[in-house]
Amino acid sequence: MKKSKLRTIIIIIVLLVFGLLFFNKFIGETPDKAEIKAVALKVDNSEVINSGITSIGYQSIKVRVLKGKYEGEKFTAVNQFTGKAEIDNYFKEGDKLLVAIKEKGNQVTAVKVIDLYRQGWELSLFLIFVIVLLIYARIVGVMALFSFVTSIYIIWNLLIPGLLAGYNPLLLASFTLIILTALIIFSIAGLTKKGLAAFTGTVTGLLITIIITLFFGNKLGLQGMTAPFSQALLFSGHMDLNMKHIFFASIVIGASGAAMDIAMDIAASIAEIKAQKPEIEMRELIESGFNVGRAVIGTMTTTLLLAYSGGYLTLLMLFSSKSTSLSRMINFKMVAAEILRTLTGSIGLVLVAPITAVLAGWIYSINFKEVIGWKKD
Template identity: 60%
Template sequence: MKKIKASLLWGILFLALVGFWAYENNRNSNFVRAVVLSTDNSDVMQSGIARIGSQELLLKVVDGKFKGQEVVGYNNLLGNLDIDAFYAPGDTVVAALREDHGKVVDAKAVDLYRQSWEFILFGFFVLLLIIYAGNTGLRAIFSFIASLWVIWKNLIPGLLAGENPLLLSSGILFVLSAIVIFSVAGFTRKGLSAFLGTVAGLFVTIGITAFFGDKLGLLGTTLPYSSTLLFSGNIGLNMKQIFFAAIVIGASGAAMDIGMDIASAMAEVKSKKPEIMCRELIQSGFNVGRAVIGTMTTTLLLAYSGGYLTLLMLFASQDTDFVRIINYRMVAAEILRTVAGSIGLVLIAPITAVIAGWIYSYNLEPLKSRVKSFLGKMQGIIRV
């Protein structure tokens, strides 16, 4: 109980620090929170559920250096339901302020303000994780934040700079696997087994993805916002390899999950039956792996299908022929994403079982004795 209370205190402190960082980061920004006081929709034309035109808004700024000021804002509607937002009095929005000599000239409504509820949702997740997992939950949160930081500060800038996507993502996944697995399992035999099995399986997945992606003639433009990215000054990017990298990154989370599941199960078997032989222990890992793989591959299918549920509904509503569906570029891309990721997961299970069986059965005492002896000799030399 004391450990849970301590973990909760650390979790609350962590959330407070995140909130303070967000406040300080946005305090002097021209992107501020504002409340819609009134709207003028006279220039908005509506056709069905789509709207085109410009919505004029009277906004009251509620944070930042212009807090309390009222400003006229504009909301441009393009008829695109994916990005358009239509506001009403009382809505809280993110507004981009335009200044001239220290005074606000006007503003542009960017989108609804969702940040508060996003922090509440994340805080709820953190608290549940800490209550259930305690210190392990805190380590999981650390790995979560560290992974976001590595992706945002290293992977994304590297891709934009034109570095080889597959090589870069391979290095990033190596680092992320180490951060996530060793943060949760520590520098133990279990952590080492899960790490080595995960990395081996991911590198095989990279090769399979690159080979079959090339044979399927996929160019990578099925990724969301890929065309927008290319035509916003990044025309030289290799979208094909970026797509391949995205497939492997998407499968890496499930890969770490399987590696940790098998390594943990085998560690538990070893702790309950220390005299178990290496071959028997590996066989136990195989048995666990078969059960895990049986559900994990379907998990990937459901996850990717959920992302394209509306596309599947469109095919069904138009009674599209199976040959047309299976050869459609976006469907082919999702088939590659699902199957290549599943192949990687299938391979990670036995690889991790073999590695863990050897590591758990290997006697480290002679090695520890040699290390202690070496350190003792070095200490004696230093003293002399």
């Protein structure tokens, strides 16, 4: 009991450290040099031309700064419209805004509205997630929260900078996923046979998924430009990036979470069977793992389909409204990219199940102490 409490305390401390690092990285920029919070006092729409749901021109907004060295001061900020509804915001009086103040020396030269200030509600949503997770899962919830926050930190500080630096996207993604898989699985299962089986099954399945993605991605002639903001990324000074392999890496990363779920389900099932029936043979363990895997796979592959199709629901509605033929639809570049994402991810999931079953059956059927020649005095 004492060890369990001590482990919980250590995890919470580590979690707080990572939380502070995360906060400092994303939110803790010096307000005087970066974006700050303000409130809209008065909005002038005289220069705005509305066309349907889009607008062109700009809003002139009187704002009062709520944080930083300019706290309480009032400025006139500009909200420039681009004509793209997915990016533009139409602000009104009373809105909490994120504004950027440009300085030259100690003089304010320009104030620009960046977006709505959504941090408060996003933090509230995250706190609800934390509370629900901890109330239900308790110590396991603490471990899950630790792996959640740490995964965000690793992705932002290892994967993203590495991709921008031009490192091989698939190698870097593989390395990152191995770290994340070890972190997530071993933080939940501990350094146990169950954790080892889930880890090796997940990694093996993901490596096979990479090979399948490379082969069919090249055959489908996809260059990775269907990903959101890929063109903007290239034109922002990163023309040397391999967008095709970055897209392939995103497919494998997207499937990794579900792969870990399946691997852990099967490994945990075999661990429970072995605990209840210690004399069971390896063949029976593997057969049990296969049976569990078949049941889990039946819903998990559909989960991927729903997740990916949900992201392109409006595109599917557009095809339906235009009575687009099936042939034209499935050959459309964006649809082909999502077909590749869904099917390669699903193939990876199907492969993770039997691989984990075999590995877990073998791991739980051998005595590691005898294998390494260790004898208890």
